[in-house]
Amino acid sequence: MSAERGWTSLSSEVKFASQWFEVRRDAARRPDGSHGDYDHVLAPPAVTVLAVDERQRIAVTRQWIYTHRGPQWRLPAGRVDDVDTEPGDAARRELAEEVGVSATDWSMLGTINCADSLTNHRDHAFFATGLRDCGERRLEPGEADLELHWLPVQQVVDMVLAGELPHAGSSFAVLVAKVRGLL
Template sequence: MDLTEKRVNSNYIFHGKIMTVRVDDALLPNGEPCIREVCEHPGGVGVLPIDENRMVTLVRQYRYPYAETTLEIPAGKMDRGPENAEEAGRRELSEETGLTAGQMISMGEIWPSPGFMDERLYLYCAKELAQGACHPDADEFVEIVRMPFEELCQRVASGEIHDAKTVAAVGKMLIMGL
């Protein structure tokens, strides 16, 4: 059975710093017309840094859409043209935490919200860490938080951590045995 929907026409209604929004006229697999709203995003990267003692480094930051402060892995959007995901991960790790990684292990790609967004988020585990100076973007205000990986797992399991990329990275770490 073909489940493919086909785009007929696109109308771009917003072009922003982080995303572009379009409304598509499309055809369902049965040929019936439908409307699809799509947020186009340049993609992102999230990095779970873990040292030789199984301590992880996270960032605490305010997230405006939820009006809450979150605890999450260092991350950011891929905003330097067509960008290599690992290079973007190294940049974001350094900007937000001051850490550099001797080893970046790919944990694959996730689609945070495929019902309306085309964002691809690449996850990495960073090892062989060295501490340097943080240099966050002008609009980033982050607090560095370190804890044992096992504590992070407990916080994810209890529902304390809601951030999808952090939850996915913890799951990937466990599944991959990293």
């Protein structure tokens, strides 16, 4: 049993678990003393990488996203695996796997909560420059249709503003970098 800010977790039951996420039902006591059940998803954290080359182009991927039933533009991204000691390790791995490049300069843009009424899922966004080829891309089976595009910075900013880059981590990374004057 744990309590935070007047909320008390009374019990927690796993309703479904897979290698990707877990669905739980928690019984909780609210700050006003009433009780309720909360169904939520526990998911590992993820990373998104805003990689900008020397020609001021951004690495952007396009692939079919099963849950959205259509193709989607997004920045290179993926989950933080158990082998990653911290999110930056996952960011470096994802950039190499999806884009085939490494970066000499990295900075953290921030972390965004994704659908926080439904899940604890967080996306850590990174800015990468000083790009250099590190060999062939290493796509996972679910990424066989992943296309890599190098788009001008302003085009990617315009895509975010037009709602054409709906992935939360991607839009967050682009907007934060733009506001900070990195783009």
